[in-house]
Amino acid sequence: MCGEKGHIGMEIKTAANTVRRSFAKRCRENSSHGDVTAANSWILMFIFNRGGEDVFQKDIEEAFSVRGSTMSSMTSQLEKKGYIRREPVEYDARLKKLVLTEKARQVCREISESLDEFEKDLTEGIDKDELEVFRRVLGKIVGNAEAET
Numbered sequence: 001m002c003g004e005k006g007h008i009g010m011e012i013k014t015a016a017n018t019v020r021r022s023f024a025k026r027c028r029e030n031s032s033h034g035d036v037t038a039a040n041s042w043i044l045m046f047i048f049n050r051g052g053e054d055v056f057q058k059d060i061e062e063a064f065s066v067r068g069s070t071m072s073s074m075t076s077q078l079e080k081k082g083y084i085r086r087e088p089v090e091y092d093a094r095l096k097k098l099v100l101t102e103k104a105r106q107v108c109r110e111i112s113e114s115l116d117e118f119e120k121d122l123t124e125g126i127d128k129d130e131l132e133v134f135r136r137v138l139g140k141i142v143g144n145a146e147a148e149t
Contacts, residue, residue, distance in 0.1 A: 012141070019122070020038065023038045023118055024037065024038035026114055026117075027041055027111075035081055036107055036111075039074060040078060041114075041115075042064065043060055043064075043074060043075070044078070044083060044084075044100065044104055044107060044108050044111065045108060045111055045112065045115065046063060046064075047060075047084070047098055047099075047100050047104075048100060048104075048105070048108040048112075054089060054097045056095060056096070056097055056098065057071050057075055057096075057098060060075075060098075075098060082103050083101055083104040083107065084098050084099060084100055084101065085098075085101060086098060086099075087099050
């Protein structure tokens with residue numbers, strides 16, 4: 001029966017929702033930029049962590065396994081809020097890379113600290129071997145789910 005304990009898909013969904021809500025709360029409480037949502041934080045940090053490498057909307061869609069329409073809406077919001085710019089690339093005028101503004105870079109430094117603290121809190125009491133097993137098993141589950149799509 002759907003929703004009962006023991007169904008790994010439901011347990012993953014529940015865990016993901018709990019982690020998402022917890023991080024969103026932390027973002028609201030700790031951010032000096034109240035208009036940056038938790039979802040925005042992940043996108044900004046994805047671009048920030050690429051260290052100047054060209055990042056395109058498609059890269060983020062693939063990294064977070066979201067649809068193009070969803071990501072288009074999110075990146076448009078970030079652009080309107082002044083956190084990213086879309087810039088053409090020399091080798092293909094059809095492509096627009098996503099570039100962080102200085103405002104976004106400042107927010108990313110703040111987010112980075114929050115993410116580090118959040119990661120530490122999430123993994124408290126879990127040793128490195130357990131985390132390695134968790135990541136390996138989760139990777140297999142994701143691979144199995146991708147094979148179904």
